[in-house]
Amino acid sequence: MKNYLLILLMAAALAACDANVKPGADEDASAMGGDRGGAQAGAIGTEGYGEGQSLPVSYEAGAINDANSVLAERVIYFDFDSSTVSDESVELIKHHGNYLSANPGASIRVEGHTDERGTREYNVALADRRAQSVERLLMFQGAGNDQITIISYGEEKPARLGHDETAWSMNRRVELVY
Amino acid sequence: MKRLLSGLILFCFYSLAQAVLNIEITEGVEGSLPIAVVPFQWHGGTKLADADVSAIIASDLARSGKFAPLADKDLIAYPKQPEDVHFQSWRMTGVDHLIIGGVKQEAENQYQVYFRMFDVLKGEQVLGYNFSATRASLRSVAHRISDHIIKALTGLPGAFDARIAYITAAQNPGKAVKYLLQSADTDGFNSQNLLLSDEPIMSPAWSPAGDRLAYVSFENGVAEIFVHNIHTAKREQISKFAGINGAPAWSPDGRKMAITLSKDGNPDIYVLNLDSKELTRITSHWSIDTEAVWMPDGRSLVFTSNRSGKPQLYQVAFKAGARPQRLTFEGSYNANASVSADGKTISFVNGDSNVFRIAVLYLDTGLVQIVTDGPLDESPEFSPNGSMIIYASQHKGQPVLAAVSTDGRHKQRLGLSDGDVREPAWSSVRK
Structure with a gap:
């Protein structure tokens, strides 16, 4: 357990160093966040970390309702046919894991999704693995097994309609639903 | 205003539910054998526009790609x-076969349908049957006649007197998507609503006898597998484990079902005995294993796995210690197999990250043929006689169902007027 914490601390430190280098897809993702309302605000929050102005993150019970909290960012994006969580998303998931750890009464639904490419049942399996990747990181952070439920929708519930990379990049995701 | 809007949406949904699949042959008319179907005579009643038996037969023959x-x-x-048949004159038209027939209305809801098929060159009858029908079964009888004609002329068993199940998703802007599981005749008529839900419905699979349909429904907020009896409309929940409950596939004897579960941490394939409810784990690998289908002899499964790093097809025998054998090697994405009834060919989705097409693998030679153009083709399923593959495609950005002959030469589109239509499943022919 001690080792895990150490690794996570190192990962967090590394992620903070890397946060200035943003992959293009994520730029798109935050730029197009409008259709999901406040859910994108957290992407801006993590930028703040990159600039070294360590924002105070509250894990108090009410923090989950604060639109300005990093906890308001609840979508994690993935590459095609991949369930690997990016370093930047590890940072976000860490905050949610901390919140769950600090609030044992809170529970979360981890919803896995894919884009429309590829076959439907394979995509259900792929989205399940994405959700499981996120679940593992939440639990490393101290969230309890009983606080998390997983559901995989595959490509059945796209966030954005369309048959191009703009839509696809928005649909390859895990949503955290409190 | 709100009421008006919801009324409109109801209306839109109603029209989707009533929509008929329109069939358009898009490629491969050349090479088909010319045949003459003379409009049937109607006796004792007027011709029914929605049960024009000879027109239905002619349409089936054209859709087969062979005529x-x-x-x-x-x-x-x-x-x-x-x-009345003057063979000499018919020979001049270039047709090899000629079909005549008629419909006799004998009572309010009682019909006799008869037909004769002639070999024009030999000048003799090669086929002739009478069928009893009700008003509701006239179209089915027409499809059965088509199946008889195709069997007599090609040796292939029938495929048209069957049902196709499919799922539509009605996307109304600003409203939740409505998912609808339907079944229809193979020409899109006589559609029947089986399940309407606010949550996704997936992976319809007909029982070998065509009397039950298995599918995945998220209606209770989680994935569950149901078996729906088409005749009694009763349904049974057969799988509700934690995580994935997906990809149901009936065994050839209809007594077992291969399913995908992630209850043990990872998507793996299991076989559920439908009588005893005994569950047997078939694959056990850290990778994704899913989309199992049975070989017709019931001795092995073909499934999708990304154990090599990318999705590929594998076959595993029901034998202690049997290791899955990889079947596909060309391309970075080969998934979602359907096996022909004779067990000789497998259709599947072949793709890279941007183009997904339907391909056919010939198991005796190992050769792979791409039979569709993409770019987002999926859910292939063989017709019961193996001569056609139905699949989901896109036409001008709209989801459509399409069919292609197994040799790739003949293509047709089964278009819905609106709605996102997907995951066709072709039943066995009615007994």
């Missing part, structure tokens, strides 16, 4: 009886 029925204007005569 090119003459247009009505090219028919040189309308013989009613065998003795």
